[in-house]
Amino acid sequence: MNSRGLIRSMMIIGSTQVVNIALSIFRQKILAVLLGPNGIGLLSLYTSLQGLVAQVAGLGMQNSGVREIAAARDDAEALSRVKRVLLLAHLAQGGLAMACVWFLRDQIAEWLFQDPAYATNVGLVGIAILLALLAAAHTALLQGLRRIGDLGRVTVLGAFAATVVGLAAVLTLGQAGLIWFVLAQPLFNLIAARWFVGRVPQAAAPAPRLRDTPSIWLPMARLGFAFMLGGLMTTATLLVVRGQITQNLGLEAAGQFAAAWGITMTYVGFLLSSMSADYYPRLTEVIADKPAAVALMNDQAQLGLAIGGPVLLVLIGWAPWVISLLYSREFSPAVELLQWQSVGNIFKLASWSLSFSVVAAAKAKTYVLLEASFNIVFLTLIFLLLPKYGLTITATAFVTGYIVYFATAYIQARYLHRYRMTALTRNLLLLHVALGSALLILATIHQPAAFIAAPLLGAATGILGLRTVLAKTGPEGRLAGRLTFFFQRAGWPIRTAP
DSSP states (O other): OHHHHHHHHHHHHHHHHHHHHHHHHHHHHHHHHHHHHHHHHHHHHHHHHHHHHHHHHHTTHHHHHHHHHHHHTTOHHHHHHHHHHHHHHHHHHHHHHHHHHHHTHHHHHHHHHSOGGGHHHHHHHHHHHHHHHHHHHHHHHHHHTTOHHHHHHHHHHHHHHHHHHHHHHHHHHGGGGHHHHHHHHHHHHHHHHHHHHHTSOOOOOOOOOGGGHHHHHHHHHHHHHHHHHHHHHHHHHHHHHHHHHHHHHOHHHHHHHHHHHHHHHHHHHHHHHHHHHHHHHHHHHHTTSHHHHHHHHHHHHHHHHHHHHHHHHHHHHHHHHHHHHHSOGGGTHHHHHHHHHHHHHHHHHHHHHHHHHHHHTTOHHHHHHHHHHHHHHHHHHHHHHHHHHTTHHHHHHHHHHHHHHHHHHHHHHHHHHOOOOOHHHHHHHHHHHHHHHHHHHHHHHOHHHHHHHHHHHHHHHHHHHHHHHHHHHOSOSHHHHHHHHHHHHTTOOOOOOO
């Protein structure tokens, strides 16, 4: 069953993301103890520089490459061509980015650190950019071929090796060893990914011709550019919003916004990355078959809401405790922002499966329009209303932006694929929106009552979500069989989807 494969992939990638996040927290804690805020700040500047340049130099081709590989996986000759072009493109683009960073290292060091002594390390960040792009090309191949287990192993092995090497360098060299964190992660990701790609069975196919390269590269670059533009749009929006908050309300308010945003993006990003690993290439394979694509889109939306919705409900009621645990009581203004953003993320979960249908269909301009729909609404409301309503407007703008985003994604999916929500998808969405809104109102009126109600509602919707998952996967397996039997004995039997 499609749903069983989707859930299995989500569990694999989700577990690797948990390990990755745990290693990240461990690294940050050790670095904070060894080097203090200066060390953390320096590492963040290195990684920000690497991430920004890699995002631009990559042209989003890791994402578009996944689509092309998934579409060509049953054609050995086409797959060989796409694989070759993807690797050559990332090598060439990464090499160019590395050269630019190296030759401009003095100017970048002066601009970023106000100290030319960092020029050599800035140049070394250029090497990390090349390694990161080569690793991205190999992981795109694994994802496109739906080698989800190998993809998860690359993530864990790369993160673990980078943690060991990076911490050893810092213990030996002090702050000067931080650059090894930046170099080690993409290096070990590349080594691990190259190993697993080498184990993929290779079908006999003619060697690709060099003259075919531009005709293969151009469509990938065009669609990839839309990915890159969407990512840069969001990055720029966040930068402008933080600037507006700082100018109008002060640096402390910007910190409150950053705290809520960080929790929101960590949880939702974790969930969406877990779901996308298998869903995106799977959807690409069937995108020309509209009924099959629509069925898969509904399946993924249902799984996203069934699994993610209950946690968002709990987050609304328990926001004060979560903020206090992860930050401190000084961040209490961030509680309201986190609660509103959790409601907005219900719409984000529902729209996510629809937005990928635009990418799978290779509609680059439509994808840019979709990403712009949230950013324009979010920015406009903040520019107009922040001085009058203060920090709260960032939360309501977030919800409004994702309502518009969902509506835009639905219209585009309806136009491109004749998409229609099934009754189950619609009911899950309406249920979580209604409960999330009710909890938000209750939290505003009486927070202790919301603290009690949230886990109860989360448990109730979690049971409903579990039934949804079991109905799609069937009773195969020891745990699934026991849960199915439990529901049957409780007088609430599960009708397995055909």
